[in-house]
Amino acid sequence: xxxxxxxxxxxxxxxxxxLRRFLHGLPGVDQVGAEGRAANLATRSIxxxxxxxxxxxxxxxxxxxTLEGAxxxxxxxxxxxxxxxxxxxxxxxxxxAAVCVYGDLVGLARDYLGDxxxxxxxxxxxxxxxxxxLEVKLADxxxxxxxxxxxxxxxxxxxxxxxxxxxxxxEEIAAVKDACGEAHLKVILETGELATYxxxxxxxxxxxxxxxxxxxxxxxxxxPAATLPVTLVMLEAVRDWRDATGTxxxxxxxxxxxTTKDALRYLVLVNETVGxxxxxxxxxxxxASSLLNDLLLQRQKLASGHYSGAxxxxxx
Amino acid sequence: MQPTPFxxxxxPESRAVVDIASSYGLYIDGAFVDxxxxxxxxxxxxxxxxLAEVAEASGGDVDRAVxxxxxxxxxxxxxxxxxxxxxxxxxxxxxxQERAREFAxxxxxxxxxxxxxxxxxxxxxxxxxxxxxxGWADKxxxxxxxxxxxxxxxxxxxxxxxxxxxxxxxxxxxxLAAGNTVVLxxxxxxxxxxxxxxEVCEQADLPPGVVNIVTGAGATGQxxxxxxxxDKVAFTGSTEVGKAIARAxxxxxxxxxxxxxxxxxxxxxxxxxxxxxxxxxVRGIFFNQGHVCCAGSRLxxxxxxxxxxxxxxxxxxxxxxxxxxxDKNTDIGAINSPEQLERIRTLTGIGExxxxxxxxxxxxxxxxxxxxxxxxxTDVSQAHRIARDEIFGPVLSxxxxxxxxxxxxxxxxxxxxxxxxxxxxxxxRILRMANAVRAGVVWxxxxxxxxxxxxxxxxxxxxxxxxxxxxxxxxxxxxx
Numbered sequence: 001x002x003x004x005x006x007x008x009x010x011x012x013x014x015x016x017x018x019l020r021r022f023l024h025g026l027p028g029v030d031q032v033g034a035e036g037r038a039a040n041l042a043t044r045s046i047x048x049x050x051x052x053x054x055x056x057x058x059x060x061x062x063x064x065x066t067l068e069g070a071x072x073x074x075x076x077x078x079x080x081x082x083x084x085x086x087x088x089x090x091x092x093x094x095x096x097a098a099v100c101v102y103g104d105l106v107g108l109a110r111d112y113l114g115d116x117x118x119x120x121x122x123x124x125x126x127x128x129x130x131x132x133x134l135e136v137k138l139a140d141x142x143x144x145x146x147x148x149x150x151x152x153x154x155x156x157x158x159x160x161x162x163x164x165x166x167x168x169x170x171e172e173i174a175a176v177k178d179a180c181g182e183a184h185l186k187v188i189l190e191t192g193e194l195a196t197y198x199x200x201x202x203x204x205x206x207x208x209x210x211x212x213x214x215x216x217x218x219x220x221x222x223x224p225a226a227t228l229p230v231t232l233v234m235l236e237a238v239r240d241w242r243d244a245t246g247t248x249x250x251x252x253x254x255x256x257x258x259t260t261k262d263a264l265r266y267l268v269l270v271n272e273t274v275g276x277x278x279x280x281x282x283x284x285x286x287x288a289s290s291l292l293n294d295l296l297l298q299r300q301k302l303a304s305g306h307y308s309g310a311x312x313x314x315x316x
Numbered sequence: 317m318q319p320t321p322f323x324x325x326x327x328p329e330s331r332a333v334v335d336i337a338s339s340y341g342l343y344i345d346g347a348f349v350d351x352x353x354x355x356x357x358x359x360x361x362x363x364x365x366x367l368a369e370v371a372e373a374s375g376g377d378v379d380r381a382v383x384x385x386x387x388x389x390x391x392x393x394x395x396x397x398x399x400x401x402x403x404x405x406x407x408x409x410x411x412x413q414e415r416a417r418e419f420a421x422x423x424x425x426x427x428x429x430x431x432x433x434x435x436x437x438x439x440x441x442x443x444x445x446x447x448x449x450x451g452w453a454d455k456x457x458x459x460x461x462x463x464x465x466x467x468x469x470x471x472x473x474x475x476x477x478x479x480x481x482x483x484x485x486x487x488x489x490x491x492l493a494a495g496n497t498v499v500l501x502x503x504x505x506x507x508x509x510x511x512x513x514x515e516v517c518e519q520a521d522l523p524p525g526v527v528n529i530v531t532g533a534g535a536t537g538q539x540x541x542x543x544x545x546x547d548k549v550a551f552t553g554s555t556e557v558g559k560a561i562a563r564a565x566x567x568x569x570x571x572x573x574x575x576x577x578x579x580x581x582x583x584x585x586x587x588x589x590x591x592x593x594x595x596x597x598v599r600g601i602f603f604n605q606g607h608v609c610c611a612g613s614r615l616x617x618x619x620x621x622x623x624x625x626x627x628x629x630x631x632x633x634x635x636x637x638x639x640x641x642x643d644k645n646t647d648i649g650a651i652n653s654p655e656q657l658e659r660i661r662t663l664t665g666i667g668e669x670x671x672x673x674x675x676x677x678x679x680x681x682x683x684x685x686x687x688x689x690x691x692x693x694t695d696v697s698q699a700h701r702i703a704r705d706e707i708f709g710p711v712l713s714x715x716x717x718x719x720x721x722x723x724x725x726x727x728x729x730x731x732x733x734x735x736x737x738x739x740x741x742x743x744x745r746i747l748r749m750a751n752a753v754r755a756g757v758v759w760x761x762x763x764x765x766x767x768x769x770x771x772x773x774x775x776x777x778x779x780x781x782x783x784x785x786x787x788x789x790x791x792x793x794x795x796x
Binding site for chain 2: 036046048057236279
């Protein structure tokens with residue numbers, strides 16, 4: 001197990017009781033206050049040059065995702081093509097950050113993307129439920145990495161977390177991190193199942209203590225998925241983690257972010273909670289499938305002065 | 317690619333939605349009339365641009381206004397059923413909502429507050445007060461004041477410049493719902509939304525004389541509250557003027573309610589939700605540039621978390637956006653007048669002389685207009701003037717405490733008692749503090765939240781009487 005945290009924090013991870021003492025000792029989150037702050041930031045008005053900047057930034061932060069049982073090699077190939085060149089009519093459009101697929105399709109994506117610079121993220125560890133033995137989860141992870149994934153999106157065991165078996169969650173994340181090798185680890189908290197912001201904050205810290213490179217809100221399979229207040233609480237956690245350890249951990253809201261307006265609100269949240277340091281695809285990602293087309297439509301509108309329409313961007 | 321600053325482009329609200337006349341008269345007996353006094357100018361405090369010339373009501377003008385109100389009370393309003401009064405109030409509330417943008421823009425131009433606040437707080441709350449009191453108008457028999465409580469008659473109302481339209485709503489809505497007629501004087505630096513409200517009264521077909529607006533400064537206000545035919549005086553403003561009004565009204569039949577200054581304690585315990593508490597501190601003292609009588613201007617923070625809270629607060633204050641109040645992304649607008657700016661400068665200067673440590677947010681102040689950067693003082697003791705005097709600006713004094721008893725003692729150790737805040741995750745502590753702190757409003761894990769159903773008012777030198785809620789009706793009914 002690799003410990004990436006300084007000793008005082010690592011000492012907390014010796015037993016369920018020690019972890020409980022630490023995690024429950026974090027300041028609480030007032031629900032009304034957190035939601036009020038997120039709603040207040042959502043009223044920011046992002047126009048003209050700021051909007052153009054933010055749209056390109058949002059495109060560069062997208063993990064373009066397909067996670068369906070019905071995914072096919074053809075679907076993955078067209079996803080990759082779109083990831084590299086999102087708008088065939090405008091070569092100035094930046095590429096997205098990564099494609100995100102199931103483990104068995106990683107090889108295909110790697111064949112297509114090669115060393116284009118785009119990352120390939122694979123969901124692993126019995127995504128989305130996380131209900132499998134540790135051996136299976138680790139094998140799932142190793143397979144995806146071997147097939148060419150350089151980012152692993154794992155899910156935590158919510159059952160263990162909610163019943164207070166924090167050490168089990170911690171050790172599982174640490175073991176997956178170990179299995180990732182060089183690949184970056186994104187830890188999905190599935191905040192829709194954690195129920196309270198206090199739990200979101202605790203799960204964020206637990207994941208970072210165990211070695212997460214990114215903390216991610218949701219699988220996209222559970223409602224509610226990403227929300228602004230949940231993302232705010234996670235951003236506060238990575239900010240405080242930076243203050244405590246000097247290490248920067250990324251944040252990825254995923255699921256339910258469909259419009260440019262939504263995406264801009266997330267960027268404002270990042271800008272005003274953790275600052276510009278996090279406004280890079282290395283530290284902030286947006287997990288989405290349909291968002292990209294709305295960003296492209298808005299981008300075309302800014303460039304041309306008029307709206308085109310759904311037929312002027314590609315369906316996949 | 318290296319991260320570059322995410323600079324928000326200017327996003328100014330359009331001022332084209334509102335027509336500002338070059339000159340305004342007084343609104344008396346359902347018509348705009350020229351005053352007989354001299355005229356004065358009202359300026360945009362963010363640009364020092366003159367917005368309009370406004371009439372200063374003389375003693376004679378005030379007398380005409382009170383006579384019109386008396387006439388309307390005797391002939392029309394006292395005979396109008398509660399249901400019909402309610403209809404007028406609902407109509408006014410709806411018109412305020414329909415014309416919300418116009419009011420928000422005008423309020424921001426005349427007052428200097430950010431458009432975000434006039435748009436999201438002032439105007440919606442003003443409409444909400446009319447809606448709320450419209451509902452009471454035909455239900456006064458069930459308000460707990462007997463089977464048929466009577467109005468008082470003519471109400472003289474004098475309001476401040478910090479929330480011009482909202483304070484007008486707090487005054488006019490309950491007065492009309494209870495069956496009184498009013499003569500209202502807005503502050504001399506912010507008369508324009510009250511004059512636009514006069515247009516709303518016309519649009520709502522409110523009978524002439526039920527609402528009269530007289531503009532002017534202290535002398536006009538004095539003529540109004542001292543007028544012999546006034547039955548009720550309601551004042552919101554400084555404690556100094558409030559005392560003068562109380563002396564003037566003493567020995568007369570006039571009923572009096574006063575909502576005056578404050579020096580509220582915002583108490584942060586070490587088990588508070590720290591991130592939200594920091595937001596609450598900001599909302600408590602930097603909302604509306606700190607021009608809030610119930611502002612949380614004294615931060616009492618438990619010493620175990622004092623350094624952490626102050627550090628987080630400073631980090632948060634560096635993200636506040638100070639500038640053009642018409643920009644939708646502005647958090648901190650202009651100080652309302654050069655006089656107020658001078659007072660803030662004087663008191664902060666005294667704070668430094670007395671040995672407190674000053675820190676101001678690093679923001680650029682515009683060249684024109686009246687501006688003051690968000691500022692906090694640490695190393696403040698209870699004996700410092702910045703911990704005792706109401707500054708009425710974006711200035712926070714930070715004090716520490718060790719035990720809950722010390723927090724209560726310090727919170728109460730002020731001549732004022734308008735509001736207080738308590739931040740803790742422990743419910744029993746909230747209840748104890750709410751009982752022990754002598755303040756009209758005690759907010760728990762929030763600050764500066766208002767609702768028309770919640771009574772608002774002070775202890776001690778913060779005044780007496782309540783506005784809003786069922787309790788607020790008593791101020792405009794002939795009940796003990």
